[in-house]
Amino acid sequence: MTLKIGVIGTGAIGQEHIQRLHHKLVGSTVVAVNDINKAQAEEVAKRLTPAAKVFENGHDLVADPNVDAIVVTSWGPTHEEFVLSSIAAGKPVFCEKPLATTAEACLNIVNAEIASGRQLVQVGFMRRYDKSYRLLKEQITNGNLGEPLMVHCAHRNPSVPEVYAGDMAITDSFPHEIDVLRWLLDDDYVSAQVIMPRKTKHTRKDLDDPHMILLETKKGVRIDVEVFVNCPYGYDIQCQVVGEDGIGYLPEPMSVLLRKDAKLSHEILQDWKLRFIDSYDVELQEWIESVKAGVVRGPTAWDGYFASVTADACVEAKHSGKIVPIRIGERPSFYAPTALKPA
Ligand code: NAI
Ligand code: NAD
Ligand code: ISE
Structure with missing residues (x-):
């Protein structure tokens, strides 16, 4: 089975990922793209994946029955809405880092994913x-x-x-x-x-x-x-x-x-x-295989949330000049490595 992927965000890394998902890796094809800059999305589709449909907005792309899984490579402040949309549609989503630009937004994603009962989100921490x-x-x-x-x-x-x-x-x-x-x-x-x-x-x-x-x-x-x-x-x-x-x-x-x-x-x-060219290849090839197997195994929404809480503490520390504690609750059992929920 070939995984049919929709990519939201056709900027620098979006183009890199479309190239590898459509031409380089095994078992995936890019069937849909979207970018707030429609002219750019059209140019990228024409050049890299001519048969792909160019959508007016990311949410319509997520909802398209022809799209099996989503890759979010738009700029950071838009990640939350597209990841939440993918979870609501019950589709696996690979989101470039940061998962979202505030800890609160990441927690919304964590809560939505837990409520859905299935692990659908992987964050692009390719290192x-x-x-x-x-x-x-x-x-x-x-x-x-x-x-x-x-x-x-x-x-x-x-x-x-x-x-x-x-x-x-x-x-x-x-x-x-x-x-x-x-x-x-x-x-x-x-x-x-x-x-x-x-x-x-x-x-x-x-x-x-x-x-x-x-x-x-x-x-x-x-x-x-x-x-x-x-x-x-x-x-x-x-x-x-x-x-x-x-x-x-x-x-x-x-x-x-x-x-x-x-x-x-x-x-x-x-x-x-x-x-990190080789790491992106390994990361996305493993993501394709894991989505097909029905279990997302890479960095989780919890890892994305932890990164965001830490980044927020660092921003506060920078502006206050103080040592800032990093407080985060225990990892929910949903995200325990042994408790992966089928995607
Ligand atoms: P970019 O600015 O080149 O591309 C972002 C694209 O998103 C632009 O084409 C923009 O028009 C589009 N966009 C913005 N709002 C949108 C919306 N509402 N709907 C659809 N498209 C929208 O940025 P770049 O460098 O490609 O970064 C994108 C993301 O990838 C960022 O989150 C960044 O942190 C991450 N990134 C990760 C890297 C890594 O090593 N893992 C490397 C570079 C970027
Ligand atoms: P970019 O600015 O080149 O691309 C961002 C794209 O998002 C632009 O084309 C922009 O038009 C589009 N966009 C913005 N709002 C949108 C919306 N609402 N709907 C659809 N598209 C929208 O940025 P980039 O360098 O490609 O970075 C994108 C993301 O990838 C960032 O989150 C960044 O942190 C991450 N990134 C990760 C790595 C990595 O090594 N993993 C490297 C670079 C960037
Ligand atoms: C960019 O978004 C990345 O993710 C790169 O990997 C990183 O090195 C760079 O500093 C970021 O801006």
Whole structure:
């Protein structure tokens, strides 16, 4: 059976995902697209999936009986309504991170999904599918590093577009670290603090950059993450786990070591699309298989909610200058790994 997918949002990552779902991965086809910018949706459909129907709005796409499952890649503030619409229609939905832009909106999704009685939502936290993060996690779970004590990370983008504004370093970029470190350490967060270093000359007047974010986990692990989104040299993701018995480094992306022009060098990637290209493929291929098998297995709406509560605490910490507790109730049994509800 081929899974017939409708994609809402045909911007940067929407186009990437349409390309892989329609042309690259096995067992799926894109039959419908929508974007608030209709001209763009039409151009993307014509170029990438000419037989797909272009819908006037996302809710009509969700309701179309020809659409088996939905992928939401519109910008963050629209995610809640399209995910809720998919749950109401009883259809599996893969939503790009963040699940929604406030914790309250994420909780609405969690409650709607629990009320539906079926696990339908997967969030696009693709780093869990990345080979390099999986290798690092193996070093922790096999005990090679001893108990983790500290984690040092950097999330660096060469530049960001005009639409990247306000606290998006915390609400749009940092959620990747929030999710992957929680998964890596098998731990939850208890407090957040944000320290603002000197501002770079490469950022706009209205955009703070860089940020230094500190998290503390339940087990007492201390995490520091530099989010620096106008760091001109490249797209660079770093993670170093300091354990009692050893230190594990996230492997660098593969590149040829060059001896040239009196220098010994490695290329540094410039684009997030390339750094995680394999992870998006694995993530969406596994999602296709799991939807077909009737059980969604990837990052859940609860993981999306946890990321949002953490991001909100970080935004509060940034603006208050205080250490802010991260308070979240116990994970509902609905989301226990052993209690997956058929989609
Ligand atoms: P984008 O701005 O290129 O694309 C967003 C698209 O959504 C635009 O085409 C816009 O017209 C459309 N849109 C906005 N409101 C809409 C509505 N109400 N109905 C239908 N379409 C609507 O943004 P980009 O970079 O593609 O990001 C989209 C989402 O993907 C974001 O949530 C972002 O955080 C996430 N993302 C995730 C990445 C990852 O590594 N997992 C990488 C890049 C983005
Ligand atoms: P983008 O701005 O390129 O695309 C967003 C699209 O959403 C635009 O085309 C816009 O017209 C459309 N849109 C906005 N409102 C809409 C609506 N109401 N209905 C339909 N379409 C609407 O942004 P992007 O970089 O593609 O990011 C989109 C999402 O993907 C964001 O949530 C972002 O955080 C996430 N993202 C994830 C990754 C990742 O690595 N997982 C990378 C990039 C972006
Ligand atoms: C973008 O939305 C992403 O998700 C990228 O993976 C991230 O590196 C970038 O900072 C975000 O803006």
